[in-house]
Amino acid sequence: MLFRRTIFTNHHFNTNKLVTKLEKNGFERGQAEGIMRTMKGFIGHHTNRIRRNMLTKSDLDNESYLFKAALTELRTELQILRKNDAAALAIKTEIISREIDSLNQKLHEDIAIIKSDIAIDMNSRKGDVREEQKALEIRIQSMSNRQMAQLGDMRTKMEAAKWEATRKGMVSIFISATIILLISRIFFKEEKLPDDYIDPYVNHSNAQNNSDGIVPDSFVVSHRT
Structure with a gap:
């Protein structure tokens, strides 16, 4: 009923040709016209709906202007953000560079302290090793002297035993x-x-x-x- 009450001035297709084809396919004249009107009303309804949703040229120009303005504003904001980010990045880079320099200096100082400690430990260890070596040499010399004394005593005892045996034999x-x-x-x-x-x-x-x-x-x- 909605399509019948709507008056369409524009024909979106050849209605007479459609009715003729429908009659050739076995439809009666009234049925063919009804189908044609239904299709025409359906197409017209959706066409009008699409037209209502479409923008006019002035609206399109206005929307295009607004879009360009928004795009320009966005570009400006992006440039500002980029500059701010670049400045912040430069500041962070400078801070990181200073921290790296400070860490390098501290690392060099720590390495120098470690080298000094190692040198002191090495010298102390060398002194300890020399003292241990001297003590070992003294112990070895003492043991050698003790062994030499024991050998001398044994030699003396052997000579005394030989002399005693010789004397007893004589x-x-x-x-x-x-x-x-x-x-x-x-x-x-x-x-x-x-x-x-x-x-x-x-x-x-x-x-x-x-x-x-x-x-x-x-x-x-x-x-x-």
Whole structure:
């Protein structure tokens, strides 16, 4: 009913041609015209709706001007923001650069302090090592002297033992020789010689001794030889 009451002055398509095609396809004249009017009303309604929503040229120019003004304002704001950001970034960069310089200086100072501490520790350690080395050398020398003294004592004891063994051996030999000599004297004293035996090695001064039956040492020696 809405489409029928609406009066359309513009035809958006060939209505007569549409009605003819519908009649050829089996529709009656009234049905074909009804379909044509319905389509015409539908198209006209939506066309009017689109036209109502469309802008006029003046509105379009006004909107374009407003858009350009807003765009210019936005560009200006962006430039200001960019400048502010650049200035803030430059300030931050300067602050960071100063902090980096301060950190570098502090780092160099810390490195110098560490190097000094290391040098002091190294010198102290070298002194400790030298003292330990001297103490070790003293201990080694003391041990060496002690060992040399012990070796000297052992050598002295060995020499004393050798001398004692030699002395005991010489005493044993002397005692053995004395015993053998005494046994030989006793043995030769018990032998009886003829009264008329004259020993050519005996002196005439010893004749009295011979007459008493005492055998002189020279006789014993000559007899043993």
